Amino acid sequence: MTGSEPTEVAFFETGTDAADGVQDRSQSDPADDDRRLPPPDLARRIFDVSPISTVVIDSAGAIVYANERAIETLRLSSDEIAKRSYEPSEWNISYEDGTPIPVDEHPVARVFETGEPEYGFEHWLELPDGTERWLVTNSRPVANDADEVEYVVVAFEDVTDLKRRGERLLSDHMRRLEFRADQAAVPPSLRVEEGEWRIEVESVVSLPDDATIQYMGTSDLSANDFVTAVEEVPHYVDVRLLSTSEGYSRIEARAKEATVAEVFQSLGGQPRAVIIAHDEVRFLGELPGDVDHRLAAEGIRRFHDNVELVSEDLVYSPHLLYDIVADALTDRQLATLDAAYFSGYFETPRTSTGGELADRFGVTRQTFNQHLRKAQQTVLEHLFEEIDRNH
Incomplete structure (x- = not known):
């Protein structure tokens, strides 16, 4: 508990004058009062477990009570919260x-x-670890018999993820970033003597076991050399050639461990390419305009300590329909649709069958087909319903 026990009891006990302010009891019928009052201690227990972060502030500005959800959201102990007042200077809050x-x-x-x-x-609220969260708060007074505000109850919710998703949907631009690491980041199987190899990262699809399927392509290696080189990279297994057309080879590989490509995706962006030269490797990817590039650099440093940002460009990226559809799909439906498209399931002839893709996801072919049909239906609904609304 955060505050003295008498303060908490006065605020939460029922059948007392303090409870009158909370309950706003009618003076017309005492029997009505009895029916409206909860059993002893129930109000306090409900307050404790409420899914909405809530604090109670007294007339001196002190926080006299915080429920469990508030403690989780603020990332402070109850004792730490009790030592603070509501004043902005103690919380480092700011406008947008x-x-x-x-x-x-x-x-x-x-x-x-x-x-x-x-x-x-x-x-915005800066948390003890330095991260910032976007909160929405609702504040309501609790008055005493003299109609003076005795307490203020503040309920708040962390809506940071929703805010950032909305910013991405409304953003017309992405930032194309290029990071560089030295030769130590290049697997021996992919090192070149002169010139450079460019490997396109077409898609990264998450699997239920925390592994990923990655679809990659290149025009700089023969099909056999491409497959052999990727097979020799330790974190890739089950590498297979999907197609070769006009000198461009596409492969599918299962990554059993995390890779640099996943860093961009985890931040709401997309990996684009890996460029391998004699003495360096460069990672290209795109991030939403509102995402700090330093987060990508920190993610890549988990794999390569000496990474540095070497270029940054603003590019037009009208992905509004994709983002809306992706938001409407479940994670499994989106992964199924991604895998089907990039593996050549929709091509004629098919380069991947439904059975092969079902095996990748560890499900039956029937289950895979259900996810795929639902994903296709959602895409078409958004496409044609949007057309109908605009015409």
Whole structure:
């Protein structure tokens, strides 16, 4: 608990004057009061386990109570929360543009001043580990018999993921990044004496066992040399040639361990290519315009300590329909559709069968086909329904 025991009891006990403010009991019929009041201690227990982060602030500005979800969201212990007041200077909160929120604009201050609730207040909050989260807060007063605001109850939710997803959907641009690492990052099987090899990373599909299927292609190696080289990279297994056309070879490989390509994907972007030269390897990928490139660099450094950013370009990337469809699909449906497309399932003749792809995912062919049909239906619904709305 965060605060003195008397404060908590006064706020949560039922059948007392303090509870009158919380319950807003009618004065007309005492029998109605009895039916509306919860059993002893139930209000406090419900408050504790509520899925919404909630804190209670007294008239001195002290946080006298925080429920379990609030402790999780703020990443502080109950004792640490109890040592703070609501003032912005103690929480490092800011508006969207980074401007600190002054105390007189803080919703809790306004509720104490006006006695009116404040709903839908949005702001950034810096957590103890330095990360920032986007919160939406709703604040409501609890008045005493003299109609004075005695407490303010603040409920808040972390909607950072929703905000970032919305920013990606509304963004017309991506950033194309190129990172460089020295020769130590190049597997012996892929080292070149002169010139360079470019390997396109077409797609990375997640599997249920935390492995991935990666689809890659190149015009710089023969089909046999390409397959042999990738097979010699330790984290790739089950490498197979999908097609060779006009000197361009495409392969499918199962990655049993994490790879650099997954770094871009984990940040909402896409890996694009790996360029291998005599004394270096370069990783090319795209990230949404609102994602800090330093996050990608940190991810790649898990594999190669000496990586550095060597170029950055802003590129137009109208992926709105793809993002909307991807959001509508389950992870399994999206992975199934990705694998079917890049493995050549839709080509004539097929370079991958439904049975082969089902084996990759560890499911029956019937289950694979169900996921694929549902994914296709969702894509077509978004395509044709959007056309109908616009015509």
